[in-house]
């Protein structure tokens with residue numbers, strides 16, 4: 001068991017190194033945002049969710065607490081498997097779980113995550129807070145897990161993909177992801193998917209450029225992680241956090257910009273990467289959506305939009321799609 005974990009870590013470290021090599025060799029440079037989330041990054045993201053500027057988590061929490069009855073009514077099944085992709089700390093999901101239990105619905109909760117650590121913490125907190133919940137954690141890649149699930153459960157699936165996590169894909173990647181997700185679902189299965197909506201560009205930009213500098217540290221942690229895990233020698237004070245928001249595309253993007261001409265050596269790759277002064281590394285997209293974008297995406301992948309659930313300010317929507 002111990003060995004298996006070690007082996008997995010080794011493989012993913014190699015993959016991390018390879019993706020860093022690819023991204024820093026590209027023109028323009030980029031790094032994949034999923035590497036934000038090591039233990040330090042997880043803790044910084046917890047802080048982000050509590051910042052005054054970061055409205056997303058609070059807005060979606062309000063959607064779920066205000067609309068849980070309407071959501072249950074629209075889903076209309078009382079016996080089903082509730083599957084969550086990337087559950088995190090379960091803060092928002094608990095609102096739904098508690099409601100479904102109160103309504104005596106017959107369901108199992110199956111959170112899927114590639115992080116055993118995340119799943120263990122989630123399982124423990126749910127066992128304490130909702131001891132009557134039937135739960136099975138699945139440590140796997142999303143589509144791997146979904147294809148296995150279909151083999152041993154005949155019940156309809158309701159899949160949760162919340163937090164506007166879909167926004168961390170480029171539009172092309174999102175299309176690819178939705179295609180795979182749709183293909184892994186059966187007729188009548190449901191998808192409750194969270195989207196951060198287009199709104200004042202000032203408000204959106206502030207969410208990724210907080211006055212306290214937490215998002216800056218979150219972004220820079222990517223370089224710190226490369227230093228720590230791959231033996232890099234990034235000087236963190238020589239890079240600047242720079243987020244932008246393009247209201248036409250709905251794209252909030254974050255960059256790290258080199259303050260001067262410099263070279264960075266990465267031991268695990270035995271390679272040095274040259275930066276010109278003001279050269280950028282593109283680290284993250286957080287796509288924002290219009291209601292039309294959402295309808296178009298649903299229809300393109302063979303879903304019917306069964307309901308749109310908003311917070312009072314209409315900053316965020318959880319959309320229920322039926323295959």
Ligand code: AVJ
Pocket residue numbers: 048056163164165167168207208215218284285286
């Ligand atoms: C977890 C993808 C929803 O894009 O808003 C927060 C991650 N990045 N601040 C987002 C994030 C910088 C977040 N998601």
